[in-house]
Amino acid sequence: MVISRKVKNALEGASWVRRMFEEGEELKRLHGAGNVFDFSLGNPNLEPPPSLKKALKTLADEPIIGMHRYMPNSGYSETRKAIAEYLAEESGLLFNENQVVMTVGAAGGLNVVFKAILDDGDEVIVPSPYFMEFKFYIENCGGQIRLVETNEDFSLNVMEIEKAVNNRTKAILINSPNNPTGVVYDQTSLKKLGEMLKRKNRELGKTLYLVTDEAYRRIVYDGVKMPIHFLYYPQTIRVTSHSKDLSLPGERIGYVAVSPLCEGADELISAIIFANRTLGFVNAPALMQRLVAPLQKNSIKIREYEEKRDLLYNALKSYGYHVIKPQGAFYLFPKAPIEDDVTFVKELQSKHILTVPGRGFGKPGYFRIAYAVEAKTIEKSLPGFKEVAEKYGLKGR
């Protein structure tokens, strides 16, 4: 035994997303990348907005002395200030730069938050379907994940969450817009969630945290207004990144923001900064911190993702697939026409369509389509989706 036993076990149950990605690579070698329709990874196909490219060019043309050096572990004051101003405007709450910590993406941010709040055996409740990496992030810090079902339409089931709360519970982690379902948790359910958590705090004599992964926050459609989670519960910690809204996933730039209403916020933020340092992130990448500071209100063209959603959703519906129309992110999560999602995903593979089985997100019987791809990839994939639907007897329109 040369490597960690824990890691060895985890490696054996390798990620479904990764497995599909690798089988896809093989298909691409065999048939050429242009003939394989890869919906396996949520890797945005859109380029960052022109404002970002311009900011990069300005910095490259006129470098600032010391711009690649260490800065405080929480990040540049100017960047945190710009984000705090944005958050204050969005929420009406009195955010200041000290409530913001720059992180190595949202994945880095979540690890940092869990390190800051969890002790061995503490539980974090996560509504399912869910992004499987959450399990590792929680377990890295000695915590345990506790899954609860969402409703049939993947909306938040607050009663289920309430039933799962116990003495070991430390936090609830929600991800909205959701990966893999694309669903946006609505205001009514968030209000109920906030009230339930306040009641539970009184009952249990402790303070539960609401951790919100909002990496897809700005990717919403149909004119939907994204609820401000901070407004429904004071002990809220937002974790997010610019991976999707500015299309920078490879650059690892995100942040954690603690509600100004949060009890004990100062100590919590000190713990978050400490975790950012000692988990080895040290600080979020310097150059990207500078680039994103003035772009807090910029985004890639969300409308382009919405068009892709419409194209794919309408086609799948017309072939008879059972699929919720999601209002955010860039995923569809249809029901597989047979119980065994792995067999169904393999059937799609035979048409050179790469998707991920629902069991990779805690929900067998479904499959995830990541549609942040070229429109022509979607178009060319449609006959394959149709043929497989017909094979399994789905009734098209």
Add this chain to the structure above:
Amino acid sequence: MVISRKVKNALEGASWVRRMFEEGEELKRLHGAGNVFDFSLGNPNLEPPPSLKKALKTLADEPIIGMHRYMPNSGYSETRKAIAEYLAEESGLLFNENQVVMTVGAAGGLNVVFKAILDDGDEVIVPSPYFMEFKFYIENCGGQIRLVETNEDFSLNVMEIEKAVNNRTKAILINSPNNPTGVVYDQTSLKKLGEMLKRKNRELGKTLYLVTDEAYRRIVYDGVKMPIHFLYYPQTIRVTSHSKDLSLPGERIGYVAVSPLCEGADELISAIIFANRTLGFVNAPALMQRLVAPLQKNSIKIREYEEKRDLLYNALKSYGYHVIKPQGAFYLFPKAPIEDDVTFVKELQSKHILTVPGRGFGKPGYFRIAYAVEAKTIEKSLPGFKEVAEKYGLKGR
């Protein structure tokens, strides 16, 4: 109790480097930054080499489609290939890109390596004085640090390491050139270390790893030839970064390289990539990966640090300080003229000189001077060092 108990305890024993830094900020507010001589942080004052600035400008002028997207968790193939070629040339060993994993600096790399190899209770032996963050990196993954003394001149004491090896030992971590002493561990001691580890493997029927933190590898002086650790022991894992040699500490770009001679290397590398993903690093920052790939043989001007070392070392010796002349990194680690290093460091503070007490590195009675600062800062600080020396009765020349 709202935050993690483990983190709360750690926060109470806050880092000495950080504490000195903060007291320094207060001094700067009072006396003006120009009148405070800050040797507290190892934050390189040199700018990255012109080749890096040029590479950044080229990318900003002609962006590559997709250059900010996700890539494999191990990093770009081209970057890993460039590093493998460099390592092969340096060592004569058959490195290929699959033995290299790009990481979020060396701190990220160390966390990833320890996650990959440690189970709860496993021990990692670290020669002291040592960089205190190592303790957190090891404990993050359930491991325990076991300190062993170095010799009087801070060279490696292999006998002490041997005495510390036991059934729970999983790895030895060495840092050369060393922070805080600047000492380079020589070939003879490394050869002895390698032989001892091979013997212990046979005796214990297990495989110990040698993890080498080589962040200062290229910062060596007096024409010293840095030993190639890979050549003395097959189970060697190099962790390094471009924070110092290309002056990019804020950008968080480094890598882990596993010796091609390492037993079970493939499984180990899979575990390292898995840890890189699930600890939330995901991948090293994309843009920096591209920039450093062609610069593997470039460096900032090492000679400038050597001149600073000479200036400061010669002055301290002439004032009567007891100090080892280090052949690398950018630290001096003199003996304090009194037992209590904290009192002594406070005395230097009264002359507006900021240093860090030796107990911040496991070695009370000493203090660390980080001299990667402007030459004029060193020059202006000298009278203060002299006065304090005289006050404590050191005999100058």
